[in-house]
Amino acid sequence: MKALIVDDAKVVRVTLARMMGQLGYEAVKAEDGRQALDAMAEHPDVDVVMLDWNMPVMNGYDFLVALRGMAQHATHPKVIMVTTETGMPSMLKALAAGADEYIMKPFDQDMVAGKLAMVGLEAAG
Amino acid sequence: MQASEFRYMQQFLLRKIGLSLADDKQYLIKSRVTRLLREHQLDDANAVARAVRRDENGPLAQQVLDAMTTNETLFFRDQYPFEALRDLIFPELIHAKGRHGKINIWSAASSTGQEACSIAMTASESVPEPGRVHILGTDFSAKAVEYARRGVYTQMEVQRGMPIKQLVRFFDQQGSSWAVRPELKAMMHFDHANLVDNSLAAKVRRHGPFDVVFCRNVLIYFTPEERAHVIDRISRCMHKGGYFISGATETPEGRLSRWNQVMFKGKRLWQLQ
Ligand SMILES: C[S@@+](CC[C@H](N)C(=O)[O-])C[C@H]1O[C@@H](n2cnc3c(N)ncnc32)[C@H](O)[C@@H]1O
Ligand SMILES: [Mg+2]
Numbered sequence: 001m002k003a004l005i006v007d008d009a010k011v012v013r014v015t016l017a018r019m020m021g022q023l024g025y026e027a028v029k030a031e032d033g034r035q036a037l038d039a040m041a042e043h044p045d046v047d048v049v050m051l052d053w054n055m056p057v058m059n060g061y062d063f064l065v066a067l068r069g070m071a072q073h074a075t076h077p078k079v080i081m082v083t084t085e086t087g088m089p090s091m092l093k094a095l096a097a098g099a100d101e102y103i104m105k106p107f108d109q110d111m112v113a114g115k116l117a118m119v120g121l122e123a124a125g
Numbered sequence: 126m127q128a129s130e131f132r133y134m135q136q137f138l139l140r141k142i143g144l145s146l147a148d149d150k151q152y153l154i155k156s157r158v159t160r161l162l163r164e165h166q167l168d169d170a171n172a173v174a175r176a177v178r179r180d181e182n183g184p185l186a187q188q189v190l191d192a193m194t195t196n197e198t199l200f201f202r203d204q205y206p207f208e209a210l211r212d213l214i215f216p217e218l219i220h221a222k223g224r225h226g227k228i229n230i231w232s233a234a235s236s237t238g239q240e241a242c243s244i245a246m247t248a249s250e251s252v253p254e255p256g257r258v259h260i261l262g263t264d265f266s267a268k269a270v271e272y273a274r275r276g277v278y279t280q281m282e283v284q285r286g287m288p289i290k291q292l293v294r295f296f297d298q299q300g301s302s303w304a305v306r307p308e309l310k311a312m313m314h315f316d317h318a319n320l321v322d323n324s325l326a327a328k329v330r331r332h333g334p335f336d337v338v339f340c341r342n343v344l345i346y347f348t349p350e351e352r353a354h355v356i357d358r359i360s361r362c363m364h365k366g367g368y369f370i371s372g373a374t375e376t377p378e379g380r381l382s383r384w385n386q387v388m389f390k391g392k393r394l395w396q397l398q
Contacts (some may be wrong), residue, residue: 088298102289112286118288
């Protein structure tokens with residue numbers, strides 16, 4: 001199983017990569033939406049994207065819209081927002097754009113494992 | 126702890142809430158009551174035991190009982206019980222009762238209310254006219270009941286077990302907290318009830334008889350005899366053919382002959398004969 005972790009904060013990328021590693025995922029990382037699109041081209045077999053919202057260059061929401069706009073990515077991979085945007089309107093906006101789940105920061109490994117299960121991905125490890 | 130005080134606490138916990146504490150669990154009492162010392166200006170666990178002995182129905186005694194039992198719970202815990210409601214139990218009940226008949230469900234040991242809420246959300250999504258579903262949540266803990274009644278959960282709590290689609294559909298945001306919507310709240314009622322109390326049946330009677338009882342992650346506290354009594358008391362409040370859902374690792378021992386085992390997705394549910 002492969003996860004793409006997208007966040008401009010290094011500490012979040014590292015933390016998430018460690019958690020996903022413990023859950024049996026191989027982690028690919030990107031620092032903004034632009035890099036994430038490149039990563040998707042290189043790793044079209046990614047199973048889930050853990051996606052920050054606020055990032056420079058291209059934010060998570062714009063990445064999500066671009067990703068779901070591609071025929072081969074209309075529903076795959078699963079996308080889980082991981083963000084400090086905790087307002088209901090943001091959630092509704094992300095869901096409408098094709099996000100599958102939503103994590104409000106801060107998070108822990110239990111929560112990540114639970115959200116993976118909710119999108120139909122069991123912990124692989 | 127002094128042996129005499131520990132023995133007193135053991136029998137106090139057993140008598141009051143059926144909690145059976147093994148002889149080697151002194152440390153558990155010590156570690157759990159430590160945070161009560163300052164508030165009550167007591168020196169140690171022995172002093173707590175003596176104070177409880179002086180007033181077994183007072184606030185300190187209640188706090189000790191609370192501290193000795195965990196309220197840990199989460200939305201849609203173990204998932205399969207809620208899938209069983211949706212795919213098996215509600216369809217059966219709707220078939221048997223028609224479109225309008227009342228459906229009564231009891232979350233016995235409801236803690237802070239997540240289980241009752243999850244039942245209410247499941248009903249809202251899979252029962253036509255969900256208003257006819259009545260959910261009773263009971264717990265001996267006054268604090269837990271108060272919390273459940275308020276129905277306001279933290280950001281952490283709403284992210285444990287609950288998919289985002291249910292959150293946005295069934296909760297209103299209040300700053301960083303989330304309040305259960307009125308239409309869901311209207312289906313639920315929370316009250317104090319002690320499962321080991323002989324008056325349990327009388328206490329919940331006006332909310333029953335129950336078609337489904339959730340009694341999860343609480344039976345583990347009891348001795349096998351007490352467990353059998355609790356299940357007997359509960360079964361007297363149920364409809365014939367009603368479902369009993371225990372925790373994933375718990376079984377309704379005792380009068381097993383009165384229960385039919387029903388398998389759902391590899392998990393056991395129990396149906397009252
Ligand atoms: C771990 S929680 C379980 C909550 C929920 N049923 C679940 O499975 O997530 C256990 C609850 O049982 C309650 N409890 C323990 N002994 C009890 C008793 N004798 N009568 C009523 N409630 C009791 C505790 O107060 C606590 O809220
Ligand atoms: Mg960011």
